[in-house]
Amino acid sequence: MTRAAREIRFGTGDGRRPVIAAEGVRVTAGAFTVLDRFDLTVDQGEVVALTGVNGAGKSTLLRCLAGLQPVTEGEILVLGAPPRDDETFWRDVGLTTDEQAWYPWLTVREHLELVRRIHAPVGDSCPEPEALLETFGLSDRADVTPMTLSTGQRQRLSLAAMLARPSRLLLLDEPEQGLDQTFRDSLGTLLATYAGDGGTLVMATHDARLAESAGARMVTLHGAGRT
Numbered sequence: 001m002t003r004a005a006r007e008i009r010f011g012t013g014d015g016r017r018p019v020i021a022a023e024g025v026r027v028t029a030g031a032f033t034v035l036d037r038f039d040l041t042v043d044q045g046e047v048v049a050l051t052g053v054n055g056a057g058k059s060t061l062l063r064c065l066a067g068l069q070p071v072t073e074g075e076i077l078v079l080g081a082p083p084r085d086d087e088t089f090w091r092d093v094g095l096t097t098d099e100q101a102w103y104p105w106l107t108v109r110e111h112l113e114l115v116r117r118i119h120a121p122v123g124d125s126c127p128e129p130e131a132l133l134e135t136f137g138l139s140d141r142a143d144v145t146p147m148t149l150s151t152g153q154r155q156r157l158s159l160a161a162m163l164a165r166p167s168r169l170l171l172l173d174e175p176e177q178g179l180d181q182t183f184r185d186s187l188g189t190l191l192a193t194y195a196g197d198g199g200t201l202v203m204a205t206h207d208a209r210l211a212e213s214a215g216a217r218m219v220t221l222h223g224a225g226r227t
C-alpha cells in the first residue's frame with residue numbers, strides 16, 4: 001500500500017522564534033535594484049510562499065536568506081544569526097534550487113540512506129528511506145541511479161533527500177518544477193506537515209494551489225528596477 005503524504009511525520013521544532021527576521025533589505029546588481037527596503041519576519045512553524053512575476057526577486061531573496069548572496073543594505077537574521085555558508089548553518093537549513101547534484105555510482109535508495117547516515121542519529125525525527133520512497137512515488141525506481149530518472153522523478157528525489165535529514169528551516173526555489181498536479185497536491189500536504197511538526201519553510205513559487213495546500217502565507221514581491 002502506498003504511504004500517503006499525510007502519514008509522514010517530522011520532528012523539527014525547538015521553540016526559537018522568529019526563524020527569519022529581514023529588515024530593510026536592499027540588493028543591487030550594478031545599476032539595477034533587485035530588492036528595495038524589503039522586510040520579512042517568519043515565525044517557527046510558518047510556511048511562507050514568495051510570489052511575484054518573473055524577475056520580481058524571489059530567488060535573489062532566497063539566496064540572501066541562505067547566505068549565498070550578500071545584501072547591499074539592511075539586515076537578515078536566520079535562526080538568530082546572519083546566514084552564513086558553512087556546515088553549521090547547513091545542518092539546520094535545507095535548500096533546493098534547480099541545480100541538483102547526484103553520485104552516479106549510488107542508487108536512488110542509496111542516496112536517501114547516505115543522507116540519513118551522515119546525519120545519524122536521526123531517530124524518529126525524519127521519515128525512513130523506504131517511507132520516503134513510497135511517499136514520493138519512487139519505490140519502483142529505488143534501485144536505479146538518479147540520472148536514469150525522469151525530470152519530475154529527480155525533483156521528487158531532491159525533495160525526498162531534503163526531508164530525509166533533520167532541519168529547522170527549508171528554503172525551496174519553485175519546488176513544483178517538473179511535478180505533475182497529483183504529486184503537487186501531495187507535496188503541499190507534506191510541507192504543511194513539516195511545518196505542523198515545528199519546521200519553518202519559505203518557498204518561491206508560481207503555483208498558488210501548492211501554496212494554498214501547504215497552508216502558506218503569501219508574500220508578493222514586486223521587484224524594484226533601475227536606480
Ligand SMILES: Nc1ncnc2c1ncn2[C@@H]1O[C@H](COP(=O)(O)OP(=O)(O)OP(=O)(O)O)[C@@H](O)[C@H]1O
Nearest residue numbers: 029032034052053054055056057058059060061204
Ligand atoms: N547578478 C545579477 N546581475 C544582474 N541582474 C541580476 C543578477 N541577479 C539577479 N538579477 C536580476 O534581478 C531580478 C530578479 O531575479 P530573480 O532571479 O531573483 O527573480 P525571480 O523572482 O526569482 O524570477 P523567476 O520567477 O523568473 O524565477 C531579475 O531582473 C534578474 O535579471
